[in-house]
Each structure stands twice: as structure tokens, then as C-alpha cells.
Amino acid sequence: MSVTLQIGIIVGYLVLALLVGLYAYRLTDRTAEDFYLASRTFGTVVLLFTTFATLLSAFTFFAGPNVAYLNGPEWILVMGVMDGIIFAILWYVIGYKQWLLGRQYGYVTVGEMLGDRFGSRRLRGLVAGVSLLWLFPYVMLQQVGAGTALEALTEGAISYGVGAGLITLFMIAYVVLAGMRGIAWTDTLQGAFMLVMTWVALLWVLAAIGGPSAATATLRETAATAEFLSLGSNYYTPQWMLSTAITIGFGVAMFPQVNQRFFAAGSKTVLKRSFVLWPILCVLLFVPAFMLGTWAAGLEAVEFTGDGNVLPLILAEYTPTWFAALVIAGAMAAMMSSSDSMLLSGSSYFTRDLYRPFIDADVSSRREDLIARIGVVGFAITAFVASLYNPATLFEIGDAAFSGFAQLALPVMVALYWRRTTHTGITAGIVGSQVFYLSSVFLWFVPGSYAGWTAGIVGMLLGLALTVGVSLVTSPAADERQARYFEGVGVESGD
């Protein structure tokens, strides 16, 4: 009975999302720009929640509470700094400038923006290639999360592989139909729903265990968690907290599905309002989600060993079955709203920056739209197959992808703000930092940590140094358009 109920709730949820997608499909122009960016028309609520829901992934709902359960609530601070503040600042520094340039010159991807400025098809392909390299494992991560969650929820009635497969099929249908507009609408629903559910879950559990003071007192009395309340630990060192916050914060801004949303705002006012509300939205979600994980560590009723996820265990213990199913459905929705956006952006990077410049430059906008939809199918299926052989844990893959994207951020920022940046300089910065970071992940003799600082942050500094250093000693190529990012920026933009 309860399994049927849970599956019923999840299916109901998916059907609702599909209906929204269908409705959006009826409104779309069949052009690539509409498919990718909803023709740059988002309002504040939609932009805010679509970005929010896109950032919330398996990482926030499953891996995050797990970290808090095992190591303490400092995770809230790390997430707050990275998402609430660093990302918000980049929202302006990278996002607003990209938005202005995108409106002025019609850019749809960051690779296109750089390729145009530096007069280089190769640079454009390089940025897209590097992005797809990191995006792929992350999409796989979402499918792993979905498969694991479905299997746990149905107590094995739906196996991991079938669960991940069903979610993949649904996402394909949904993304191909709905495009950016539909995705953003369901994101808005999902983001709001998840925020409310997290708070209800928190209140429910707190009511059952005697309120926050009692829950915290239990933490202090339990030997394993007595250290949780003091700020910092062997796990949460200042270097680790800062490294993680900085690499993930910068990485988020370069994640295709997030970065592309910078282009999609309808007006300057929309960007401003979303920017102001952002830190509040983050703290409203992170505090309840990760405190739930933390408090659970003091509860004898919840036994979590690091295998699977702690959040479903807590809900199963303290809330009715239908509610647990609603939250898990919401968490799966969060994963899907990240994945569907990733699929869409991944496919746009492929068609826009690889297919068009290198294979068929004269493709019509309508045909590009079709190819983009086919790209979604290919990307999703390949990631699904990979997820069946998933080798590492959620957190490790996720962390590698974020740091991988973070390597792109500083070379791009230098190019956006420093006129002397040369094509050779930015190429050296991107290639050098990627090679270094990839080596640290995959080669045993390249260390992952430098005096407590992660390889991700060392790679970022390397990328910065290479971009600036090589630009200083090289001269711009003949076809670079140096003025492009610096003259008349924002002149045409209205509110």
C-alpha cells in the first residue's frame, strides 16, 4: 500500500510537470533561441526560482544533509558563502555583463561570446568541449541520485537501474517538448514546493523530538556529535571551507545550465531583483535542510552509516508515509530540474559551439532547433548508460565537476574585464588549468591538496596567472575584437 502511494505521488508529480511542458510547447517559436533561452523573456520570480531550482540538485538534498549528519552543521556556512554570496556577486560580475553582451550581439552560450571577441572558432569549441566534459558526469550524478532515491523509497520494488531509466525517459520527453520556457516554469513550481516541504519536514521532525533546544542538547550529550556545536573541526578547516566555497561558487557560475540563465533575463530590473533576493532564498533553504541532517546525528532512531541518504531515513522515522513520499518526490523534482536544464544547456553547447561552427555553418535556426532536441536525447541516454556503472560516490563526482567548471571562471572574468587579454593568453589559461586539475583528479602523483588548499583552487590561480602572464607577452591576433566587451556596453539596454 505505502509503496503504491509513494509511486502514485511521484507519478502524479511527473504528470503535472509534463502538462506544464506541453503548455509551454504550444507557446514556443520553433527557433533555437526560443528553445534555449525562451527568447530572453524571464521575469523576476521565474528567473529567481529557475536558477534556484537548477542549483538545488541531488547534491543539496541528499549529499548535503549527509555531510551535515557525518561532520556537523558548518556545511551551512560553506553553502551560504558559496551560493548565497559568492555566486550572487558573480551574478553581477559575470552575469550582468554577459546579459548585456548577449542582448547586444545575440550570444546564446559563453563559448560563443568568447569566440566572437577573440575571433576564434577553436576557442569557442574549446570552451564548449571543456564544459561538456564536466557536465556529463554531473548529469550522470543526477541519474544515480534518482535511481538510488527511487530504489530506497520503494524498498527495492523499483530497482536502481529501472528507476534511473524511467527518470531519464521522462526527462528526455520533457526537455524535448518544453525547452527553456517549460523548464523554467516547472522549476518555479519545484523550487517553491521544495522550499515549503523542507520547512514542513523540519517542523514535523522538531515537533516529534521536542524542539530545537532539545535536539541540540542531544547532540551535545552524544559522544560522537559533542564537537558539532563548536565552529570548525578536523574536517571543517578554514582552508577546506574556503576552498570548497570558492571553487563551487565560481564553478556554479560557469555550469552551462546556470551560466546560460544569465542570458535569459527579460530586463535589467529582473536581474537586480533576483540578485537582491538571492541570499535570503539560500539561507531559507540551507538552514532547515542541513540542520535536519545535523540533528539526526544525535537521534538513536536514525542510524546512518554513510551508505545511501540520511534524509529519507529521518522522514521515514518521524513523518507519515505520504509526507515522506511528497518530500522525496520534491527532492527528485529538484534533481530533475537540475538535469533537464543541464541536458538543454549541454545540447545547446553542442549544437551552437561544436556542430554549427565545425560541421554545418549554414544551418537554419529551425533546423538548429531540431538538432538541439536530438542532442538532448543522445546526451541523456549516454549519461544513463554511464550511471549504471557509476564508480564513485555522489559527493566526489559532484565536487570534481564543480571545481572543473571553476577553472573556467577566472580566464573568462579576465577576458571580460581586461582589454589586454589575448587569444593566446586565455587559451593558455583555460588549457593549463584544466590539464592541471584533471591531473590532480586522475593521476595519483599529482596531489589533491596543497597545505590544506584544494587542487581546485590552486588550478584556478594557475589559470589566472597563465591568462594574465601569457597575455602580457603575446600580442592580439589580427581578428580579435578588443573593443567588443568595453565600448558602449549597456548603451542599448532598457529596463
Place this chain on the structure above:
Amino acid sequence: MDQGHDEGQDRNRDRGERPGADRGRNRNWSRTDVLRWTVAAVVLVVLAIPWFLWGNDTVVAGLPIWLWWHIGWMGLAAIGFWVFATRAWGVGIETSGTPAGTGESATNPGEPAADTDGDRR
């Protein structure tokens, strides 16, 4: 400190002047503005974690005191962002002059960038 309001007029006045006359440096926003807001941004990042409470385990109303600091700081950040958005939005980014490429033989927006990249290697 109220540049934000007449920024639009400045832009209109500046429009049509020689492109690149000031090498793209912004005329509406001074270097001091950029510096001031950069410092504010760094402070917002650095103090979001209360380093001065390191090792402190005081609990207030069921949550560690350092978590309360963080929650308050995020509220402060939102206020700071609001002040920035109303007064200084555009700092370091918006420039005067003609959009680059409007008069030149730039490729069509969205068209693949020039194919000549291989030649220079």
C-alpha cells in the same frame, strides 16, 4: 553617491561620441566607485563565516551562535545588494560610447566567429 539616477541621461549624452575615446573606461563610474564596491563585496564574503567565533560552542535558542551570525549576515548581504542595485548598478560594466562593431564589418551576431584562427599558429 546618487549617480544611479542620472546614469540614463549621462548615457544619452555620451552616445555618439567617439568610440573608444577613453579606451572604454567608464565615465559615469569612477575608479573609487569600483574600488569601494569591490571592498564591500570582499567583506561580505569574508565575514559570512564568523572566524572570530572559531571553536565557540555557545548555543542560543537551539542553534549555535555562529549559525545565528551567518543567518543575520545573509540578511545583511541582501540589504547590501539592494543598496548596490539601487545606487550603483552598472559600476565597472556599463560604458559609454558606441557598441563595438555596430559600424564596423562585424559578423552577424550569433554567426560563427571568423575561421582564420588556424592561420596564426
